[in-house]
Amino acid sequence: MSAVTIYHNPRCSTSRNALALLRERGIEPQVVEYLKTPPSRDELQRIAAATGEPLRALLRTKQPEYLEQGLDDPQLSDDQLLDAMLTTPVLINRPIVVSAKGARLGRPLERVLEVL
Template identity: 85%
Template sequence: MTHATLYHNPRCSTSRHALELLRERGVEPTIVEYLKNPPSRDELRRIAQATGEPLRALLRTKQPEYLEQGLDNPALTDDQLLDAMLATPVLINRPIVVTPKGARLGRPLERILEVL
């Protein structure tokens, strides 16, 4: 059985489906409800690095706060993006699955299978 951590929002259907998919594969993940217990700055940075994608890929661009905070500005640094994500955790996209093989944002959902 693979150890996995799921950064999860139980109100999000995609996040619920990710949990279901993991369990169907015999993986009972450690669940982090990131809206209640947001990851630290270092954790977010490590997660982004483990995905192999830029930090910006972990931003939820459909949240009103994304535009309200001017996060669509491509000149913002990773530190500025991290500040926004830490101050407003709803901006962290989900679901994110982290395993010893790496991390994946589950959009599309099947991407999490890459790290199992």
């Protein structure tokens, strides 16, 4: 199997469950604790493109910072959203699993199976 990467927050139960799901299937992914090592702008753009969804789908809308930074404004550009995600990585939704087949946000958890 090709390399698999999980953008992971060990404090998040969904993220822990996604990591366990990968390991149950015999996959030892590269684990990126994105709060400690945030992805670059280019990486975030590539991940979003690989999901096939708009960048906005990778935003964690339940974080207080989401509203505090006015990210609920539908007129914001992808560049503005990227800036917010880069300066406040907790806004990046998780877990995100990336493989040669694409990328999926693991919400619901079963979506990660689509790229394995």
